[in-house]
Amino acid sequence: MMRSMEGPASVLFSEDEIRARVRELGATISRDYAGRDPVLISVLKGGAVFLADLIQAIDLNLRTDFMSISKYEEGDDDSGVVRILKDLDQDIGGDHVIVVEDIVDTGLTLSYLLSALEARNPASLEVCALLDKSARRIAPLDIRYRGFDCPDRFVIGYGLDYEERYRNLPFILEVDLEVLARDPLALVPYLEGERGPRR
Numbered sequence: 329m330m331r332s333m334e335g336p337a338s339v340l341f342s343e344d345e346i347r348a349r350v351r352e353l354g355a356t357i358s359r360d361y362a363g364r365d366p367v368l369i370s371v372l373k374g375g376a377v378f379l380a381d382l383i384q385a386i387d388l389n390l391r392t393d394f395m396s397i398s399k400y401e402e403g404d405d406d407s408g409v410v411r412i413l414k415d416l417d418q419d420i421g422g423d424h425v426i427v428v429e430d431i432v433d434t435g436l437t438l439s440y441l442l443s444a445l446e447a448r449n450p451a452s453l454e455v456c457a458l459l460d461k462s463a464r465r466i467a468p469l470d471i472r473y474r475g476f477d478c479p480d481r482f483v484i485g486y487g488l489d490y491e492e493r494y495r496n497l498p499f500i501l502e503v504d505l506e507v508l509a510r511d512p513l514a515l516v517p518y519l520e521g522e523r524g525p526r527r
């Protein structure tokens with residue numbers, strides 16, 4: 329059950345916390361992949377915000393690429409069926425690949441994606457996820473690089489959306505979904521810095 333909040337939302341991870349953690353992840357990846365040129369793959373759309381910051385914290389000669397997928401067949405949320413809408417622009421055979429995700433929830437999306445990528449014979453394949461909502465996991469996954477453990481709550485900001493809005497919040501909010509369902513614009517004041525910290 330949603331913990332009671334003062335307003336419609338509260339800050340779960342601040343801009344400073346995210347910035348510091350992204351820097352740490354970048355430093356770790358830089359160390360782990362020293363001497364190699366990894367390919368970082370982001371899953372659109374949410375993962376793109378994290379990827380953009382993460383690559384700037386990595387001092388390697390890396391490449392990036394993007395995939396776009398549609399999740400699940402309609403009305404069958406746990407089927408794990410994922411369709412590739414936009415594939416990679418490059419061959420990853422023999423490459424050191426890191427899949428960058430904003431959030432891993434059930435794990436179904438990533439689990440499908442990892443099998444699809446594994447079939448292309450990369451030299452290695454790892455996952456870097458900013459948020460790990462492990463309480464919801466259905467498909468077991470090995471997440472090598474994890475930003476934060478995420479409680480089982482609805483979260484938006486830093487790439488995560490509600491009906492395509494709020495991806496541009498520089499922090500992550502946990503949200504009272506009932507409030508948003510009643511009024512999808514209820515959190516616009518946070519974008520304007522009126523209800524929450526911008527830093």
Ligand code: PRP
Pocket residue numbers: 371372373374375399429430431432433434435436437438488489
């Ligand atoms: C989110 C997230 C992952 C997926 C995780 O994407 O970016 O790709 O859900 O969920 P799972 O672990 O339960 O499979 P979403 O479908 O919200 O698309 P978006 O990034 O375009 O908002």
